[in-house]
Amino acid sequence: IAGITQAPTSQILAAGRRMTLRCTQDMRHNAMYWYRQDLGLGLRLIHYSNTAGTTGKGEVPDGYSVSRANTDDFPLTLASAVPSQTSVYFCASRIAAGRDTQYFGPGTRLTVL
Amino acid sequence: AQKVTQAQTEISVVEKEDVTLDCVYETRDTTYYLFWYKQPPSGELVFLIRRNSFDEQNEISGRYSWNFQKSTSSFNFTITASQVVDSAVYFCALNFGNEKLTFGTGTRLTIIP
Numbered sequence: 001i002a003g004i005t006q007a008p009t010s011q012i013l014a015a016g017r018r019m020t021l022r023c024t025q026d027m028r029h030n031a032m033y034w035y036r037q038d039l040g041l042g043l044r045l046i047h048y049s050n051t052a053g054t055t056g057k058g059e060v061p062d063g064y065s066v067s068r069a070n071t072d073d074f075p076l077t078l079a080s081a082v083p084s085q086t087s088v089y090f091c092a093s094r095i096a097a098g099r100d101t102q103y104f105g106p107g108t109r110l111t112v113l
Numbered sequence: 114a115q116k117v118t119q120a121q122t123e124i125s126v127v128e129k130e131d132v133t134l135d136c137v138y139e140t141r142d143t144t145y146y147l148f149w150y151k152q153p154p155s156g157e158l159v160f161l162i163r164r165n166s167f168d169e170q171n172e173i174s175g176r177y178s179w180n181f182q183k184s185t186s187s188f189n190f191t192i193t194a195s196q197v198v199d200s201a202v203y204f205c206a207l208n209f210g211n212e213k214l215t216f217g218t219g220t221r222l223t224i225i226p
């Protein structure tokens with residue numbers, strides 16, 4: 001059982017470049033999420049998707065976009081990366097929107113120079 | 114406003130000692146879920162427990178136990194007979210029915226051999 005996979009594991013990126021972080025889950029979960037983790041701030045929600053074809057904004061959506069073309073994949077795109085987007089990014093999923101447990105992927109460490 | 118507070122930023126204990134991690138939350142909702150996640154040095158987020166607001170029974174799982182008290186809005190986590198493998202950052206989180214899982218800032222637990 002793979003669960004949630006994220007790619008790349010880590011990336012160093014020049015400011016201004018475009019970057020897509022990939023997230024795939026094989027649990028047939030309807031809801032998926034992107035969080036960023038920064039020291040002293042915990043995890044903050046960037047975007048979410050309750051089901052394929054729908055997306056919504058979280059707490060810190062500026063500078064990020066997402067799409068949900070199918071159940072399994074939920075890519076996060078930084079259109080023009082800035083140094084403040086240096087962070088660890090976690091993808092998560094759960095069976096359905098609501099109060100079920102969210103399960104997390106292994107994370108992507110992104111450094112924007 | 115919904116908020117989760119983990120006042121203990123870092124805790125160090127000697128192996129085999131018991132340790133309690135505190136979590137205090139704020140929410141106006143009457144129905145909500147509380148979670149604990151573990152983040153070991155390898156970086157992944159591991160789900161530990163989920164508790165709903167209607168169930169105030171304490172939970173015990175091996176050396177782990179959780180004490181949920183609505184009267185004090187607390188959901189504390191105790192590790193009995195700590196081991197080096199318990200060294201990690203522990204996050205408490207709150208879900209109050211929308212898409213957002215609100216995290217505390219985490220407590221870094223170090224178990225000294």
